[in-house]
């Protein structure tokens with residue numbers, strides 16, 4: 001898959017599109033591009049923080065300058081955006097980080113679903 005790099009404006013447009021597709025329009029969500037040093041976690045393409053009661057969330061997407069060379073995949077910001085959005089549907093069933101097995105299973109499920117959705121939207125098969 002080739003790289004999908006977007007500006008913050010383009011990401012905001014994608015966010016609106018995906019909020020609609022994923023039925024997350026009642027959330028107030030912002031998306032921004034962050035340098036790795038400003039992200040909360042390490043080695044991440046994206047991260048999301050939420051306040052469920054207010055249905056507010058912030059999504060941070062890794063700045064392409066910090067995307068490592070030589071990975072099996074090129075950076076795909078839209079895919080990362082969809083991944084982080086799917087987390088919002090699963091807030092109430094998200095296990096603690098200490099529960100590594102379930103946490104890993106959740107990440108894998110979100111990863112598979114986000115890839116499927118993005119591939120469908122782009123009209124790709126196989």
Ligand SMILES: [Zn+2]
Nearest residue numbers: 083087107110
């Ligand atoms: Zn995740």
